[in-house]
Structures are given as C-alpha cells and as structure tokens.
Amino acid sequence: MKSKRYDGAGRGDFLLWIVGAFLLYLLWESGFFTAAAWSDFNRRFYQNFIKDNRYMMLVDGLKSTIFMTSGATIIGVLVGLILSVIRVAYKGGIHIPILNKLAETYITVLRGTPAMVQLLIWNFTIFASARDLNTQYIAILAFGLNSGAYVAEIFRGGIESIDAGQMEAARSLGLTYGSSMRYVILPQALRNVVPMLFNEFIALLKETSIAGYIGIDDLTRAGQNIQALTLEHSQPLVMVAIIYLIMVMVLSKLVKKLEQWLSRGRRG
Amino acid sequence: MNDDMILTVKDLHKTFRLQDGRTLNVLNGITTGIRKGEKIAVIGPSGSGKSTFLRCLNQMEVPTSGTITFKGEDITAPECNINLVRRHMGMVFQHFYLFPHLTVRKNLTLAPVDQKLMTQEEADAKALELLARVGLADKIDEWPDRLSGGQKQRVAIARAMAMSPDVLLFDEPTSALDPEMIGEVLDVMKELADSGMTMYLVTHEMGFAHKIADRVLFIDKGIISEEGTPDEVFDHPKQPRTIEFLSKVLRR
Numbered sequence: 001m002k003s004k005r006y007d008g009a010g011r012g013d014f015l016l017w018i019v020g021a022f023l024l025y026l027l028w029e030s031g032f033f034t035a036a037a038w039s040d041f042n043r044r045f046y047q048n049f050i051k052d053n054r055y056m057m058l059v060d061g062l063k064s065t066i067f068m069t070s071g072a073t074i075i076g077v078l079v080g081l082i083l084s085v086i087r088v089a090y091k092g093g094i095h096i097p098i099l100n101k102l103a104e105t106y107i108t109v110l111r112g113t114p115a116m117v118q119l120l121i122w123n124f125t126i127f128a129s130a131r132d133l134n135t136q137y138i139a140i141l142a143f144g145l146n147s148g149a150y151v152a153e154i155f156r157g158g159i160e161s162i163d164a165g166q167m168e169a170a171r172s173l174g175l176t177y178g179s180s181m182r183y184v185i186l187p188q189a190l191r192n193v194v195p196m197l198f199n200e201f202i203a204l205l206k207e208t209s210i211a212g213y214i215g216i217d218d219l220t221r222a223g224q225n226i227q228a229l230t231l232e233h234s235q236p237l238v239m240v241a242i243i244y245l246i247m248v249m250v251l252s253k254l255v256k257k258l259e260q261w262l263s264r265g266r267r268g
Numbered sequence: 269m270n271d272d273m274i275l276t277v278k279d280l281h282k283t284f285r286l287q288d289g290r291t292l293n294v295l296n297g298i299t300t301g302i303r304k305g306e307k308i309a310v311i312g313p314s315g316s317g318k319s320t321f322l323r324c325l326n327q328m329e330v331p332t333s334g335t336i337t338f339k340g341e342d343i344t345a346p347e348c349n350i351n352l353v354r355r356h357m358g359m360v361f362q363h364f365y366l367f368p369h370l371t372v373r374k375n376l377t378l379a380p381v382d383q384k385l386m387t388q389e390e391a392d393a394k395a396l397e398l399l400a401r402v403g404l405a406d407k408i409d410e411w412p413d414r415l416s417g418g419q420k421q422r423v424a425i426a427r428a429m430a431m432s433p434d435v436l437l438f439d440e441p442t443s444a445l446d447p448e449m450i451g452e453v454l455d456v457m458k459e460l461a462d463s464g465m466t467m468y469l470v471t472h473e474m475g476f477a478h479k480i481a482d483r484v485l486f487i488d489k490g491i492i493s494e495e496g497t498p499d500e501v502f503d504h505p506k507q508p509r510t511i512e513f514l515s516k517v518l519r520r
Contacts, residue, residue, distance in 0.1 A: 168328055169365035169424075173379035173431055174355035183378055187369045 048235045054226055061222025062243065068139050068208045068218065073201050075144025080151025083107060085181065087152070088159045092167070094177060103152070110149035116210050118142055123214040139211045147204055154200060158193035159185055191262060198255040202248055209244070219243060274434060274466060275325065276301035280334035282320055282490075294320045295331070296490035302435065307467045309477035309498070312487035313513055318470045321487060322437050325468065326350075326357045339434065355383065358428030362440040364420040366412035372399065372423050373408045376430045391430070398426040402456045418449030422456050435466040442473055474517055478502050486510045 031037055049055045083103045090100040110118065122142040127133060162185050170180035212221030223240035227233070282295035294317045302308055312318045323329040325336060327343065327350045335344050343353045367375050376398065377391035386394065399405045402422040412420060421441055428436055438457070442450045454476050461467060461480045471477050477484060477498065484501040486494040486509075494501055494510045505511045 163363075163365070165361060165363055165365040166367065169359075169361060169367070170379075171351075172326060172328065172354055172357075172359035172361075173427070174351050174383055175379055176351050179382050183382065184367050188367075191369065 044230075044232060044235055047230050048226055048232050049239070054229070057217070057222045057225055058219065058239065058243070061217055061219040061240075064136060064211075064217060065205070065208050065219040068136060068143060068211060068216070069201065069205045071137075071140035072143035072147055072204055072208070075140065076147030076151045076200065076204070077197065079145060079148025080153075080155050083148060083152035084155035084159060085186075087156055089177070089181070092177065107149045107152055110146050111153075115143070115146045115207055116213065118146055119210060119214060135214055135216050136211075139208070139214065139216055143204060143208060143211075146207075147200060150203075151197065151200055154193050154196045155189065158189035158196075161192055162188050194262060195255050195259045198251065198258065202251050202255075205247060205251070206244060272303045273301045274304045274339055276337045277325070278335045278337075280321070280324060280336070281332045282317070282324060282329060283332045294490055295324070295334075297334070298487075298490070298492055300485065300492060300495075302466060302468065304434075305464045305466055306482050307461050307465075307469065307480050309481035309484045310468060310470045310487060311472070311474065311477060311484060311501075311513075316487045317490040318485075318487045319439055322439050322468055322470050325437055326354050326359055328359070355385070355431050356434045358431060358433035358436045360421070360425050360428050360436065360438045360441045362444050364412075364417075364424045364444075366415075366420055366424055366427070368412050370412075371408070372404070372410050372412065372415075375412065375423060376427050379427075380430055385431075394430060395426070398429050399423070401429075401459070402426045403452075416449060417445045418452045421445065421449075421453045425453075425456055425460070429460075435468065436460070438467065438469045438471070440470050440472065442471070472517065474502065474514070486513070488513070 027033065049058070083106060086096075086099050086103045090096065119139065119142045123135065123138050127138050130138075166184055166188065167180055170184040171177070175183070208218055209220040211218045212224065217225065219240055223236040226236040230236070277298055277300050280295050280298040281293070284292045284294055286292055296317075298321055300308075310318045310321065320329055324331045327336075331344060335342055337343070338353055338357070341348060341353070343350065366372075367378070370378065373392065373395050376395035377386075377388060380386040380391045380394070381388050396405060396408060399408055402425060404419060404422055404426070407415060407419065407423070412423070415423065425436075425441075441457070442453050445453065450473070454473065457467075457469075457476075458480060467480075469477065469481065479498075481498050484496060484498050485492050486501055486505075486507070488509050494505060494507045501510065502514065505514055
C-alpha cells in the first residue's frame with residue numbers, strides 16, 4: 001500500500017512524456033480543445049467554485065485533511081518511537097518477550113492490511129456504538145496507528161544505522177541502557193530519519209483522502225460534494241488533485257532543503 | 269590475595285556462538301590481575317583474544333565462565349549492578365566513539381551529570397581541567413567532527429577520565445590514527461601513566477608499551493602464554509610463539 005512515498009520525478013522523464021502525451025490525446029478525444037468547451041469553461045468554473053461560496057467547501061475540506069494528517073502524524077511518531085525502541089531494546093539485551101511479540105504483531109497486522117479496511121473497522125466495528133464521537137478523531141486514530149507501524153520501521157532503521165560503538169561508549173561511562181538510548185542513540189537516529197519521517201507525513205497527507213468513506217468531508221470528499229451539487233464531472237476533482245499536488249510538491253521541496261541542511265551540519 | 273590488587277581475573281573463558289551454530293573459543297582460561305597504579309600492556313597477534321579480554325573486564329562482553337573481582341566485588345555475579353562498576357572503569361576505544369551530536373563539553377559532562385555524580389557546573393569545571401590536561405582546553409565548545417583523529421582520541425581519554433575512574437582500559441587507542449597523530453595521543457597517555465593512573469593497554473605500539481608498562485602480557489590463542497617485565501618479554505622472550513610474534517612486529 002505505501003510504496004506511494006513521493007520520490008520526485010526520479011525514474012526517467014521519458015515515461016512522464018509518454019503518459020502526458022496520452023493524457024493530452026484523451027482530452028483531445030473528449031472534445032476538451034474545442035471552442036465550445038472553452039467558452040463553457042468560465043461558466044462552469046463559476047458554478048463549481050464561486051457561486052454560493054462553494055470554494056469554501058474545498059477550504060473546509062483542506063482544513064479537515066490537514067487536521068487529520070497532523071494528528072495522525074503525531075500519533076504515528078509516538079507509536080512508532082515506542083515500538084521501535086521495544087524492538088531494538090529486545091535485540092540489545094532488554095528481553096521482554098511479550099512486549100517484543102506484541103510490537104512485532106502490531107507491525108505485521110497494521111502493515112499487512114489495507115489502511116482503508118482498518119479505517120472502516122475502527123469506525124464501523126470498534127467505535128460502532130460511539131456515535132457522539134467526532135468521526136475525525138476516529139480517522140486520526142486509525143491513520144495514526146497505521147502510520148505508527150511504518151514509522152516504527154523507519155526509526156528502527158535509524159537506530160540500527162548508529163554505530164554499535166556509540167552504545168558501548170555510553171555504557172562504558174556507566175550510563176544505563178535507557179540513558180544511553182535517550183541521550184546518545186535516539187538523538188542521532190532521529191536526525192538520520194527526519195527526511196524519511198517527512199516523507200511518511202506526505203504519504204499520510206494523501207492517504208487521508210479515503211476518510212470520505214466514513215463520512216468525513218475532507219478535501220477529496222469536498223470535491224465530490226461539489227460534484228453532487230453541480231453534476232460536474234471534471235473540474236472539482238481536478239481542482240482537488242491540483243491542491244494535493246501543490247501541497248506535496250511544496251513539502252517535498254522542504255524535505256530536500258531539510259536534507260541539505262542536515263548534511264551541512266556534519267563534516268566527513 | 270595481595271591487598272593492593274584492584275582487579276583480579278580468575279580462569280576467564282569466553283566462547284562466541286557464531287551464526288552458523290559453531291562456537292569459537294576466544295578466551296581459554298585467563299588468570300591475572302592488576303595492582304593500584306600498575307600499567308599492564310597486553311600484546312599479541314590479532315585474533316588472539318586480547319581485545320576480548322579487555323572488553324570482558326568491564327563486561328562489554330559477558331564472559332562464559334570465570335570470575336572478575338573489582339575492588340573486592342565479584343562483578344560477574346548476576347546481582348552486581350554493572351553500571352555502578354563501569355563508573356570506575358574507563359574505556360578508550362580504537363575508534364574513539366565520541367558522541368557526534370554533542371559538543372566536546374557535553375561529551376565529557378553527560379555521564380557524570382546524568383548519573384548525578386556532579387552538577388553541570390562541577391562537571392563543566394572538571395571538563396575544562398581535563399581538556400587542559402590533554403591540551404585541548406580551547407576545543408571545549410567544538411563539535412567532534414571538527415577535530416582531527418588525534419584530537420578526538422585525546423577528548424575520548426578526557427571523557428573517560430571525567431568519571432574519575434580507578435582503572436583505564438585502552439583498546440588499541442592509536443591503531444586507527446594517522447601516523448603523525450599517534451605521538452600526541454601517546455604523550456597524553458604517558459602523562460596519565462606518570463600521574464599514577466592504573467592502566468590496561470592493548471596495543472601494537474611495542475616501543476610505547478616497553479616504555480610505560482610495568483608488566484607485559486603476551487596473549488596467544490586465548491591464554492597468557494608469556495608474562496613479565498618489558499625487559500623480560502620484549503628483550504628476552506622465552507616462548508617460541510612470543511619470539512616469532514616479536515620478530516615479525518619489530519622487524520619493521
């Protein structure tokens with residue numbers, strides 16, 4: 001499910017050109033470039049976004065999307081941190097088999113089932129009777145716990161990338177395992193995984209687009225709601241796609257900047 | 269047992285279990301000890317177990333059998349709190365292992381402050397004093413990555429000293445250094461030795477070992493195969509294995 005981490009243009013601009021040309025062909029086939037279509041464009045744009053302040057539906061949807069993404073990110077990072085420390089500590093000699101087994105199972109189950117199914121189960125099974133609860137909180141929980149399983153693996157990779165000598169040096173000074181983790185290993189690991197955490201955040205942003213399935217008017221659902229009002233098949237959803245794309249591109253630029261900044265702090 | 273023995277090792281064995289299920293006997297019964305203020309050089313071919321021996325002393329490696337008694341306490345006993353023991357046993361590593369995300373100051377003060385042995389102010393003062401001692405007082409607010417290898421190792425020695433240990437364990441402290449930086453680190457160690465520090469030194473620097481050691485252990489195949497003063501071991505070795513090893517190392 002989450003191979004959809006955004007990784008820039010990357011693999012071959014050639015493919016991009018082919019896909020682009022194909023899309024243009026489709027648009028041309030559907031009469032997109034006829035004069036009639038273009039004279040109609042402004043009127044439909046007005047219908048979809050200006051009339052009755054319909055753009056506010058998109059704005060509110062965007063707010064909901066950002067709210068859910070932020071909340072889920074916080075839960076995801078916390079859960080991921082705890083899970084990864086449990087798993088690394090198990091390898092590092094702090095043997096609590098039950099905890100480790102639980103963490104392993106958690107990661108297996110949440111990564112092994114679609115986020116969509118998890119969201120539906122949280123809403124219609126686990127919180128079925130809690131009808132007063134704001135559905136957005138259920139979505140935050142579902143997305144956050146799901147993300148936690150992925151973040152756990154990110155953190156684990158980050159922790160394991162730290163030279164074992166760092167732990168030894170800390171322990172040789174009398175620091176406990178916990179203190180060594182907290183003051184020596186985790187700060188270095190965190191620094192290494194910040195870019196990957198941001199990518200997880202970006203993936204989450206797009207993933208929340210399924211929140212409409214449990215009745216949340218997120219950005220995607222807002223587009224559909226406008227569709228329902230105007231019976232318009234393309235403009236609202238294309239607008240939604242553009243908004244997602246802009247956010248993802250801006251965030252990706254930020255990650256790039258962040259990566260550069262992080263690597264500048266270090267000298268080889 | 270001699271009263272001024274600060275550390276005694278009895279019949280130490282260490283067996284590593286390899287991933288394919290085979291076992292590797294690295295230490296095959298080592299019995300030795302160190303007096304307060306004594307400097308012991310540990311030499312031997314690579315793979316002989318000398319580093320493992322050193323790492324067993326502060327339980328970086330848990331011995332398979334045998335006992336280690338440190339200041340009267342059996343530190344191999346399960347009820348022993350190894351963290352409290354390690355406070356008194358500094359270790360200096362081949363690859364320094366400074367904490368790269370902390371300044372030199374923090375590298376030195378983290379352990380004593382976290383273990384509530386000193387306040388940050390006391391630790392800062394001690395850090396400055398130790399850095400001055402290793403000739404790096406001006407680097408106190410520098411980041412480890414901006415130091416040369418020799419400077420890093422001198423900071424690492426100061427970091428180990430910040431815990432005021434009773435014994436320092438040096439694990440090939442100059443093996444990862446560029447040749448022109450070895451001297452500055454050896455100078456610092458010489459000064460420590462002269463000040464009466466108790467030291468175990470695993471090294472390939474035979475000249476330096478000869479100069480500062482009170483006793484030399486030659487470890488081969490996991491046992492101490494020859495032991496004596498530097499004069500005895502370096503200049504009049506008795507065991508054929510020692511003679512062969514020294515002839516190879518000293519020929520250079």
